[in-house]
Amino acid sequence: MKRVFNFGAGPAMLPLAVMEKAQAEFLNYQNMGASIIEISHRSKEFDEVINSCDALITELAGVPSNYKILYVHGGAQMQFSAIPLNIINRNPSKKASFSLTGTWAEKASKEAGRYGNPINISSSADKNFNYIPAYDADALDPESSYLHIVSNNTLFGTRWHDFPDTGDIPLVADMTSEFMSRKIDISKFGIVFAGLQKNLGPAGLAVVIIREDLLDHALPETPNLLNYQTYAKEHSLANTNNTFAIYMMSLVMQWLKDQGGVEKMEGINNAKAKILYDAIDSSEFYLGAAHPDHRSIMNVTFNLANNDLLPAFLSQAESQGLYALKGHRVVGGARASIYNAMPVAGCQALADFMKNFEKNNA
Numbered sequence: 001m002k003r004v005f006n007f008g009a010g011p012a013m014l015p016l017a018v019m020e021k022a023q024a025e026f027l028n029y030q031n032m033g034a035s036i037i038e039i040s041h042r043s044k045e046f047d048e049v050i051n052s053c054d055a056l057i058t059e060l061a062g063v064p065s066n067y068k069i070l071y072v073h074g075g076a077q078m079q080f081s082a083i084p085l086n087i088i089n090r091n092p093s094k095k096a097s098f099s100l101t102g103t104w105a106e107k108a109s110k111e112a113g114r115y116g117n118p119i120n121i122s123s124s125a126d127k128n129f130n131y132i133p134a135y136d137a138d139a140l141d142p143e144s145s146y147l148h149i150v151s152n153n154t155l156f157g158t159r160w161h162d163f164p165d166t167g168d169i170p171l172v173a174d175m176t177s178e179f180m181s182r183k184i185d186i187s188k189f190g191i192v193f194a195g196l197q198k199n200l201g202p203a204g205l206a207v208v209i210i211r212e213d214l215l216d217h218a219l220p221e222t223p224n225l226l227n228y229q230t231y232a233k234e235h236s237l238a239n240t241n242n243t244f245a246i247y248m249m250s251l252v253m254q255w256l257k258d259q260g261g262v263e264k265m266e267g268i269n270n271a272k273a274k275i276l277y278d279a280i281d282s283s284e285f286y287l288g289a290a291h292p293d294h295r296s297i298m299n300v301t302f303n304l305a306n307n308d309l310l311p312a313f314l315s316q317a318e319s320q321g322l323y324a325l326k327g328h329r330v331v332g333g334a335r336a337s338i339y340n341a342m343p344v345a346g347c348q349a350l351a352d353f354m355k356n357f358e359k360n361n362a
C-alpha cells in the first residue's frame with residue numbers, strides 16, 4: 001500500500017500512527033470483545049475516552065479553568081447557528097459583529113441574521129479576501145453581544161497573526177482550520193470552536209471551548225441540542241454523541257502530545273509553510289494568492305502565472321502521490337492544506353515537484 005500526501009482542505013490527512021492505532025483496536029477495544037463504536041456512550045470505557053480527550057485538550061491548548069470543553073453536533077457550520085442562539089441575547093439589541101475575511105465569515109454573519117442583527121465591521125471582499133483587514137476598535141458597536149472572526153481562512157490562505165482586543169465584548173473565533181497548530185491564548189476569547197475534520201479527527205462534530213459566564217444567555221427557542229448549557233451540564237452526552245469522533249480526537253490529541261505539544265508543532269508547521277512559500281516566492285512561474293503579510297501556515301494558496309497549465313499541474317502532481325491540490329472554486333489555482341498531520345516530507349515533495357514542473361513547462 002502506498003499512501004498519498006493528501007493536501008485536501010478537509011476531511012484531511014490524519015496522523016498515520018493514529019489510524020494504525022484505531023485499526024489495531026477497532027474490533028476489540030481493551031479486550032472487551034467489542035469495538036469502541038459498539039459500546040455505550042455511558043460505559044466506563046467511553047467515559048475514560050472523553051475524560052482523556054478533555055484532559056489532553058486542556059493541557060495542549062492551555063484551557064483555563066473557567067472554560068468548558070464541549071463536543072457539539074453538526075460540525076463547524078452548526079455553530080454558526082448555535083453561537084447566535086446561545087449568546088446574541090447578551091445584549092437586548094441582539095447585535096453581533098463580524099469581520100468578513102472570507103466565505104466562512106460571510107456564512108456565519110448571514111446565519112446570525114436569523115436570530116439577531118449582525119453588523120459587518122470590516123471586510124476584505126474588495127480583494128477577494130486575500131488579506132486580513134486591520135481591526136478598528138471604533139468600528140465595534142459597543143452593544144455587540146460578541147465579535148466573530150475566522151482566525152484562519154481555509155479557502156483564501158490568510159490568517160489573523162494577532163487577535164483584536166475587544167475589551168468586555170467576547171471575541172468568538174472559528175479556528176476550524178488551525179486549532180492546535182499554533183500557540184493561542186484561550187483566555188483572550190469568549191468562545192473558540194473548530195470542526196474536527198481539518199486538524200483534529202473525523203467530520204461531523206465540533207469542539208467548542210466556551211467561557212462559563214457565556215453559558216447562560218440562550219434564546220428561549222434554542223433547540224436543546226444546540227444549547228451549550230445542555231452540553232456543559234451533561235458532559236456533551238445529553239444524547240448519544242459521536243463516540244467514534246471523540247475517540248479519534250482523543251488519539252489525535254495523544255499523538256500531538258507525543259510529538260511535543262502545540263509549541264513544538266507550531267515550529268514544524270512554520271518550517272513546512274516556509275518550504276512552500278519559498279518555492280512560490282523564488283519563482284515567477286508561481287504567484288502566491290494571499291498577501292505575504294497575512295499568510296496562513298495551514299493553507300498555502302497559489303496560482304500558476306499561466307493558468308492554462310493548471311490542469312496539467314494538478315494531474316501530474318496527483319500521479320506522483322500529491323493528492324487534492326486543486327484550489328477552492330472561489331479562489332481557483334492550487335491550495336496545499338498542510339495541517340499538523342502533513343509531514344515535512346510532504347511539503348518537500350511538493351516543492352520539488354513544483355521546481356520540476358516549472359523546469360519542464362517554463
Ligand SMILES: *Cc1c(COP(=O)(O)O)cnc(C)c1O
Pocket residue numbers: 010074075076077078104150152153154174175176177195196198204
Ligand atoms: C471547513 C470549515 C468550516 C466548515 O466546517 P463544517 O464542519 O463542514 O461545517 C467552517 N469554518 C472554517 C474556518 C472551515 O475551515
